[in-house]
Amino acid sequence: MxxxxxxxxxxxxxxxxxxxxxxxxxxxxxxxxxxxxxxxxxxxxxxxxxxxxxxxxxxxxxxxxxxxxxxxxxxxxxxxxxxxxxxxxxxxxxxxxxxxxxxxxxxxxxxxxxxxxxxxPEVTATIFSNLFMAAGVQAGESVLIHGGSGGIGTMAVQMVRAFGGLPMVTAGSQAKLDVVRPLGAQVLINYKEEDFVAKVKEATGGRGADVILDVVGAKYLQRNLDALATSGRLVVIGLQGGAKAELNLGQLMAKRAAVIGTTLxxxxxxxxxxxxxxxxxxxxxxxxxxxxxxxxxxxxxxxxxxxxxxxxxxxxxxxxxxxxxxxx
Incomplete structure (x- = not known):
């Protein structure tokens, strides 16, 4: 063969x-x-x-x-x-x-x-196991999805929307954001031109995202933590931006937040x-x-x-x- x-x-x-x-x-x-x-x-x-x-x-x-x-x-x-x-x-x-x-x-x-x-198989298993089994996304919760126009991102937007959540996405161009809009993304962020932390806070009335699905890793760790709501969950499934970064444990504890790292x-x-x-x-x-x-x-x-x-x-x-x- x-x-x-x-x-x-x-x-x-x-x-x-x-x-x-x-x-x-x-x-x-x-x-x-x-x-x-x-x-x-x-x-x-x-x-x-x-x-x-x-x-x-x-x-x-x-x-x-x-x-x-x-x-x-x-x-x-x-x-x-x-x-x-x-x-x-x-x-x-x-x-x-x-x-x-x-x-x-x-x-x-x-x-x-x-x-x-x-x-x-890979995208649905990755998203369901991470967002719904590990992070416990509930109807009404806001979910920030980094890399929203790729295979993982386009499926994550649809699944979050289908289960009653609020999908927010980052992507690197307007053309990519235009693809995920009809899939159900309700907050669209061009990360090359906009600060995703500020955009998430604006969209949630200052509360932040209940859950973040991250494929970047170290490069986004602090900003992801800044963007998390109280009792938020950060799920790291990729390391495109590196594997090592300092974590502000005081901020994590103050938000009663969780960082979940998984592989499938x-x-x-x-x-x-x-x-x-x-x-x-x-x-x-x-x-x-x-x-x-x-x-x-x-x-x-x-x-x-x-x-x-x-x-x-x-x-x-x-x-x-x-x-x-x-x-x-």
């Missing part, structure tokens, strides 16, 4: 497509013939050498796919060969076949085509399986009704993975980027 590998660390030039032996299912796993795979920032960070796969995971990048089950391992129940699925992975998605723990399989939501379904990729299969079940229970009906939609910006053939990464690195992308196989 064809699969994508990184020849060392660096830019898109380290990407190559190789012919390798297809995987065989272990007990509790299935083999999925991949139709499409999502490109996520974690794949880019892995390519740059700063986010290696967790122990035991495939060196092949790719954290989400859609496709058809072609083989069942021992102890797998509830799934059949030929079922159309999408799946959350620890790696291995940039390939024509991938082995998936059965608990991380997801049905394709009603009304979603199989290629588009590849844009759903390295969680045990049991935890991922629980998140997947929660997403199918709470989010899939909203996708099926059309209240939440996958925002796919561009698709590329698997052989053009390097070109897809170049586009991602440009910072111009909006929504998800997908890689498709010959099975699409």
């Amino acid at each position: 064809k699969a994508v590998f990184y020849q060392g660390s660096g830019g898109p030039e380290v990407i190559e497509v190789r012919e390798v032996q297809p995987p065989a299912p272990k007990p509790g796993e299935v083999i999925v013939d991949v139709v499409a795979a999502g490109l996520n920032r974690a794949d880019v960070q892995q390519r740059r050498g700063v986010y290696p796969p967790p122990p035991g995971a495939s060196d092949i990048p790719g954290l989400e796919v859609s496709g058809r089950i072609s083989a069942l391992g021992e102890e797998v129940t509830g799934w059949q060969i030929g079922d159309e699925v999408c799946a959350l992975l620890a790696g291995g998605g940039y390939a024509e076949q991938v082995a998936v723990p059965a608990g991380q399989l997801m049905t394709v939501p009603e009304g979603v085509d199989l290629v588009t379904a590849a844009a759903l 990729r390295s969680r045990p299969v049991e935890e991922k399986s629980a998140i997947v079940r929660a997403v199918m229970t709470h989010v899939w009906p909203l996708v099926a009704s059309g209240d939440i939609t996958a925002q796919v910006g561009r698709t590329y053939p698997l052989d053009s993975a390097a070109e897809a990464h170049e586009y991602f690195d440009s910072g111009e992308h909006i929504g998800k980027i997908l890689l498709t196989t010959a099975a699409a």
Whole structure:
């Protein structure tokens, strides 16, 4: 089968497509013939050498796919060969076949085509586990979403709005803000021209954001804390702006606030399986009704993975980027 590998660390030039032996299912796993795979920032960070796969995971990048089950391992129940699925992975998605723990399989939501379904597992699992399971977002609460026009951001805006929250977003251009406005973003902040702390305070009557979803990390830590409301929760899921910064504990305590740092990729299969079940229970009906939609910006053939990464690195992308196989 064809699969994508990184020849060392660096830019898109380290990407190559190789012919390798297809995987065989272990007990509790299935083999999925991949139709499409999502490109996520974690794949880019892995390519740059700063986010290696967790122990035991495939060196092949790719954290989400859609496709058809072609083989069942021992102890797998509830799934059949030929079922159309999408799946959350620890790696291995940039390939024509991938082995998936059965608990991380997801049905394709009603009304979603199989290629588009590849844009759903990572973003929905990331957002639901962080905003709703960890931070406990409630109806009526304000949620500041950094990077609002990307795959995570466009989905987070829709989910917060669908569950009764007030989505506020930052993005780096008016064109990107124009994309998230119709998705339900109610406060739009161009971080290159405006102070997001001041804009959040203005929009909330001086109170601040109840929850902040942050992909920047150290660079935004103090400003995020300034923007938090009393009893607010800052959820850090990315480190684009660095990993180390000083935290004013006095300010944190005075606000009775919390800082939550999480990753999804390295969680045990049991935890991922629980998140997947929660997403199918709470989010899939909203996708099926059309209240939440996958925002796919561009698709590329698997052989053009390097070109897809170049586009991602440009910072111009909006929504998800997908890689498709010959099975699409």
